[in-house]
Amino acid sequence: MNFFKVLVFINVLFGFQAFGQLQPDVCEQRIPHNWNVINGKLSMSSQHFKKGKQSVKWDWMGSDGVISIKDSAFESVQNDPRSTFVFWLYNGEKTDDKLHFIFYKGEKEMYRFDFNLNYTGWRTAWVMYHRDMTKLADDGIDRMEIKAPQSVKKGTLYFDQVIYYVNINPRSPMRDLQVPFVNLEGEKAANAHWNSLYKFNANPGYLPLAREISDKNTKQFSQITNRYLKLIGAKKTTIALDSLRKEYDFWNIRRTKGYVTGRMIYSTNDIELTSRDLLAKAKAANEKSNIKRYAQLMLSVAHLHKQTDDQRVKQETEKLYIDLLDHMEGQGWSYGSGMGALHHLGYNLADYYSSCLIMKDIIKQNGRLERTFKTMYWFSGLGRTLETPEQLPVSNIDVFNTLLGSMLSTALILDDGTEKLRYMQHFSKWMSHNVRPNLEITGAFKPDGAVFHHGTLYPAYGTGGYNGLAPIIYVLSQTAFQIDSDAHQQFKDNMLMMHYYTNPTRWPISISGRHPTGNWRIPDMPYAYMALSGTPDGKEKIDKHMAAVYLLINKNEKNPYVRRFKNMGIAPAVYPAMHWTLNFGLLDIHRRNDWLLTIKGHNRYIVSHESYPNANVFGRYASYGQLEVLYPENGETLASHFRDKGWDWNRIPGTTTLHVPLDVLRADIKNVDDYSGVEEMLLTDELFAGGVHLDKQGVFAMKLKGHDKYKMGNFKATKSWFTFDSLVVALGSDISNPTMEYPTETTLFQNYLGDKRESIYVNDTKINSFPYKNEEGIHTVLDNRKIGYYIPGNPQTVVYKENQTSRDQKDLKDTNGDFTGLYIRHGHAPKNQGYEYAMLIDTDSKKLADFASQMNSQHALYTVLRKDSVMHSVKYHPQHITGLSIFKSHVHLADKYILDNSRPCLVMYKDQQNQLDLAVVDPDLAFYEGDDDAPRNADGTRREASIYSRYWFKTPSKPTVIKMTIKGGWKKTDTENNQHQVEQTKEGNTMLTIQCKYGLTTKLRLTKK
Structure with missing residues (x-):
């Protein structure tokens, strides 16, 4: 482009x-x-x-x-x-x-x-x-x-x-010292972290100013500064003086009679004001990233000045730097100036702050330290750290990613003294507050380990947050300004959760946001920095757990951190066999051996997808129950089923969808209100979606409903997945919609074929031919990724190997590729259709055939107990575990133990002898109560609205209480557990009152009375 x-x-x-x-x-x-x-x-x-x-x-x-x-x-x-x-x-x-x-x-x-x-x-x-x-x-x-x-x-x-x-976009203008009345509501908007410089500047601070600083403070200031300068220096590239002169000349800086002139330095937002002619001139002048380019030059000059021993070069680079600093100030990049509008200034201005810290002595010698500090203070928003903890805004990934080092540089550039001490104390406390989990849709880190941006689980932004936070946590570590131990532990837990849903470096397509490319990777260096920061309790100077994760991600034997950690006897991390539920992110995670399985849903709080112009434009079905299996990345096995080369965006594995032409699937992306940009982030009005786990096993379920924007308000399905060891049981019921024009399908898999000769097995028969299609009598299929599918009954199932044509996710070009796939047809305008299938992960044709035979015997691995609009339930016989997705309340369940429930919920229980272990989740995160609050059209259909416009976007998740009646008399085993209470009913049964919150699993153990 x-x-x-x-x-x-x-x-x-x-x-x-x-x-x-x-x-x-x-x-x-x-x-x-x-x-x-x-x-x-x-x-x-x-x-x-x-x-x-x-x-x-x-x-x-x-x-x-x-x-x-x-x-x-x-x-x-x-x-x-x-x-x-x-x-x-x-x-x-x-x-x-x-x-x-x-x-x-x-x-x-x-x-x-x-x-x-x-x-x-x-x-x-x-x-x-x-x-x-x-x-x-x-x-x-x-x-x-x-x-x-x-x-x-x-x-x-x-x-x-x-x-x-x-x-212009009404979110853009920002108030400053010249126009303090502009866009007052901007300080409450989604982009407030950029736009609230005026507010941050006015914060007086809540910590008292010390009378003096100690020698220990001074020593630690030096330690922190040296650590941070070393981090800055590690990123430098050596640029010759001639090249710097040439780049400096580009800016045409001149001093005449005491004032400075030169080329305009503009911000990202100035593009909103630019005519076509000026855009063409900007292209010709290579000015597409003007302020970023300018800041990069400042940092390059600073690096050369620091590293050279040639006094003539030092003198020239000093002059160049002061010229650059003065021109920038004169151009409006100065204290109190909002530049009309600023967004993403952290990305574009980052090198400026680093250059100032490197050149502090030169800036001071030239009488510009106070002015420079004020400018750095203003644009970095360091004043945000002076807000009292109870008034602090929620954490924001963009701030962590782009402004954290800039804020620290601003505090460190001050001469040692009580003012510097106070800023560093504020900064440390602000850091501690911001890495702790918050309970709103907005904010960065959630109680279950999800990392959020744009109101959803978004690791692509989370990596930026980790890249920003971890080195600063390290720089401050083992000093009086280190973050609190509980905050350190919670941030570590959040980073570990990303480690658990990557394998070992890539995360699932379903949580790729608007970039479903399969190319995004977990960053390695944050794990190294957290290892160097020591354990949260401060007992160990190296956190061996984080070092082990680093060694798993980075296998470069020449890497100094790899050598250092291995010399300490630390081995690469091994993934645990475990199950996690991220109900804030509506992601279920199941791990065994070396593979990762995830399931993604959405509901009335968490958006189904994010689409921008030329980004994920066919992503409507991303969270319609997408199920992915990721193997380790090696040459023997295709790590992921996905390739954006002929990919059918209608047939995402695990999803139930309306199969429409691409022109119909293409997102109609609009700027729907003043709270958002041009984007599509749809919410359903269904509440039920989430997961529960017990003894390393799990259940995830959702009530799926489409959006009226695409005439899919009557597209409905109830879906659940029961993950037991290497077995997945997938159930669907109540699949209904009135659309006669297009078919409804549930996709089991769609796998890219690197070689069209790759084999699949259909009913235990090896298939090498290409193309291939079978629509009759399909009971078992082994795909090309060692995943087996068992399909009981006789649904209308299609398995194929064929060449597919499509469009890439940006909608910029046609794509073509070879794929194999399996899907169930539900027909046109289905009414109360359903499905059942099982998956065996990491298997072969013999094991799959043996499993099918076993399922037709008295020794079946699982039994489907119920599959309707009231409940989906499955018993896994080897572990004596039963999973239940209960979609309604106070309805007869016909379950062995659970007689009644006061709220829809997810339950797992394990019965053995006289003991009953239960796990319960209320999937309602309760950001608001009552019916769906989406705006409505005149005909009653839901109208598209930005999630940022919802009043509950910044309200915390509220705890709930589930009352559940258990058959028979039971008593608490753990009397210290206050998450549930037990009382006996007059019928001789047991009433449980269970405290639920934040989508977290509440676990309890009962013994027979």
Whole structure:
């Protein structure tokens, strides 16, 4: 994709609609003909400019100095709720007064706002007419006036890039010291971690200022700084001075009569304001990442200055760096400036903070340390750490990923003293608070180990969080500023959970978010840093558990950490045979031997998928029960079934779907409200989805329902999976929908064929032929990945090997590939259809045939006890374990032990002699109560709405209570366990009152009375 297309895509992606709306640069060639001045003078000037080489200079005389502007662009304002006024202003003399902007219809004032002049250099503002300005009337606009400050008799200002009207994303503008009234709600929005710099700056801090610092504090400041500088240095690349000179020349920085000019340094958000012509110029000038490019140059200069012993090179790099620092400040990258709008500034500005810390001595020698600290403080948002713990916003992966090191650099650049001590104490406490689990949909880390971003389990973002957090935890470790031991343990547990759902480096496609490529990997270095941080209790300087995980992920014998850990006698980690349920993420995890099995669902709290323009556009069914098996990555076995080469996005393994043409499946992606960008993240109105586990076995179930957006509001199915050792029993019932046009299917597998000659076995017959298709009498299938399928009864089942054509997940090109697959047909407009099948993982044709024979004997491994709208239940005979997905309450269950339940729930029990072990989960995370809250259309169908717009997005999950009647008389074994209470009923049965919370499994043991 060429650069122009990329920028067009970015505009679509973020909801930017600026193309075709902008007048040319009115401040570049000549004084605009429609600008008239009273008590002053307008002229063109090359002394200061933002874009281009000139700006409009305004010399005013007297407090009644005015610029009056009349333009047809104002006519578009009234009917556009997103209409915005934008300008850049250079101020050479700081004053505590304001510039006044007033918009008229004739002589009647319509809107107005003030702009503070308490700065020097360039500043900008993006002010939305209808939301941000003071609205005095609403009859349209035909002209505006800019009135001089009242307390200053005369002065000079420079205008550039004045845009009377542009339609922008309302989430973007941010308030700052010049326009503190802009986008006040932005500090509560999903992008508040970028947009709340004004709020962070105002935090006074809650810790007292110490009278003095100790020698220990000073020594640890040095230790922390040296550790962090070593981390920064480890990432450096050596760039020759000639190359740095050439890159420096690109910015055209000049010093004339005490002021600095040069090429404009713009932020990511400026793309919202850019016309097609300017986009083409940006492409030609290679300015696609302007501020990031500038910060990278600053870091490269800093690295060269630090590593060279040549005094001439040191002198030149010092000059280059100070020039770069001053130009950046003058351009508006300065304390108190919001640059109009800033998102993802952590990604783009990261190298700036590192360069400043490296060059601290040079910055101080040149008299710029205080100014630089304030700028770093502002843009890093270090002030967020000064908020009292009870008022802290929820944790955010973007902050961990992109701003953590920048915040630390800001604190460390201060000279040693009580102020530095206070910032470091705040930072440490803030870190501890933020790595602890939180209970909302928003936030990063959940009680079950899920790592969240965009309101869902999202390891692709989680890796960035780990990459940001782990090295900082290490840098602070074994000092007075280390994070609290419980926070350390909880963060370690979260990292271990990602380790458990990767095998050993890749995670399932179902949790890939908008990037279902199969190429994303778990990062190794965070595990090394956590190993170096020591154990959470502080007893060991090396955490051997985390070191073992690192050795599993990184097998490079030449790696220094690998050598170090192995020399300590640490061996690579071995995965435990275990079952985990991440009910915040609606992911079930089952591990045996060297393979990983996961199942993914969704409900009214957790979205089914995330699609952006050109990203996962066919991902509607990603969480319709996707079941994946991942083997280790080696040359003998295909680690994953997935390849985006001919992949049929309708036939995702484990899912029940409506099989539609790709043009129908393609997401219709919109900007549905002011809380979101251009994206699709759908929620069902079904509540039931989740899992439970007991004795390393598990059950996962969901009530599936489609979304009305795609006329699938009546597409329903009840699905469950019972995972016992290497056996999976999959059940479906109540499969119904009225759609006659397209068939409904349940996919058992769709596997990529690296070689079309790869064998499968159908009814114990080896199939090498290609293509191949069988639609009759299919009872057992062994796929090309050593997974066997047993299909009792006689459903309409299809097994095939064939070449498939499709589109890649970005919808950019046609794809083609060879696949084998197996699916069950439920027909067109099915009514109360169902299915049952079993999977044997890591098996062969003989074992599968033996299993099928055993299932037809008196020694079956499992028995399906019930499969209907009330309950799915299965007994696994070898372990005497029964799993139940109970979809209704107070309905006769006909179960051996459970007579009644007060809420839908998931239950497993193991009965042996006079003992009953139970595991119970309430799958309702209870973020809100009552019926589904989605907005409705006039016909009652659900309307698409952003998850960020839901009032419960930031409310905590609430505990619930399940009352369950157990047949017979039982008593508690663990009297200290307060998660459940036991009482006897007058019928001689036992009433259990079970405390449930956060989707976690509540386990209890009862003994017969």
